[in-house]
Amino acid sequence: MTYVFDDKDPKTGERLNGREQTVNVNVNTIDPDRNGKARWGLAGTTTTKFASNQLVVFEKAPDLIDGKTTTTLKNLTRKKEVKAGDEVFAKDKLELSYQFNYQDGQQANWANIQSYLKLPTDIDYDKAEVTYSNGQVQNISLDDRQDQSINVFLAEKLNKDVATASIRFTGRAAAVDDRREVASTTSKYTSNVMIGELTTPDFVINPSQELTLTVTSDQHLSLPVNEATTITGQVDLDSAATLAHDEPIWVHVTINGKVQKEPIKVAEDGTFKVTLQANQLQKGDNVIEVVATSGELRSNAEEVTISCSGCLELTAPSDVSFESKQLTGQRQELKRGDGWELSVQDTRGAGSKWRLSVKAATFVNEVGDHLLGKPVYATREGKTPIEKEMTPIVTHETTKKQAKNHNVYGVTDDWDHQTGMFLSIDDGATTGNYQGELTWSLDDVPS
16 A cells, blocks of 8 residues: 655645655454455544644545546647647637546436636636537637636536537637746646546747648539649748848648648648549548648648549349258368349549459358358359458459440350359258348549
8 A cells, every 4th residue: 555645735635745655454354254345534632741632634535536637738720739848829729628427336327517727827728518428519708707707507417418528728828928937827627526626738839820721712612523633722931030140931731630641842832732633532421620730830631522523332132042952971062043143333534444353251050060161153264162251353444435334344244054153062961041231342542
């Protein structure tokens, strides 16, 4: 057991290093019956010379409530969390959150949660609310502030049904003329079973954003099949940075959360162009994010939404069969039954490629016996067994004629009595009605 003393400032609640000592505990002494429970507490002794006069305050009683609190500061403009010592720019959009999370406990409710918040300075707050995991929203009036202090009472009890509550404040970093350090703040909260502190990170506000990115083209675009589109924009350095900065500026592109390998160099006049093809995008809406960097400088991120009408689609049957046949005890091959119709539609334009693969699970009968055999895919060149891993069976490149007419490629159209999918039965297979699962995968193949 480890004892820690003087690990907190009694006035501010801020953490201190404290003094600690660890002692060995004989579990057989405190829990001789091995029931997993022990009585614990603090005791005082009165002697002829000294009278015991003690007051003990417990911040948290073990096992009553297992609750966790966290404090998070996010830079919404830069889309990243602000850690201790991090920098933000003047007028960056910030979000400060105090989170309460009920995890478990002997008591059903974590209730009467009252927070006494001391907000960080140099943020121009414009909105405050409490959001709960059940979707309820509790408004907070910023008019209730006294300087940087505001008290917030959680109207909802936290429990297994409503496990989390988040007190959120949004605003912008102050418009400062010089670099300004914003100190960490420590707030307190009380409740029916525990009390504690909520501490914000310290951070620095820089007076201006040295690198600014602006999208000059439409930020909601539609991309027709077989055509390209271009995102245009402008990147600016402020006047002070321009004089001292001679590194190139690059624009980094992210498509649907995936960062593209090659950044785009910004022209000398600050303009840039991002050209996108239909085969880089998925069907429906795509989110394109652009952000500029130059050395250690990083701009704001901007988003463009592109709706892509080109698509790659597979039509596959949900239920197929192989022929029924009398087993001979020897190796034999079963032909296809009904329902075998597979087709691919590729409207991404001529030259786009795709690959069709398939895998097979073990075939099992009604009593759980495994079939001695597996599907095979036959071509004029030979036969390929279909195992539990994806096996490519067809690769195709869309022709100009197919692209123009939006033709559907019939995968099974060319199958005959010698090609396509068959079921190969091994020696010793037993009679039964067997069922298995085929999984098809249609993949885009780079040109």
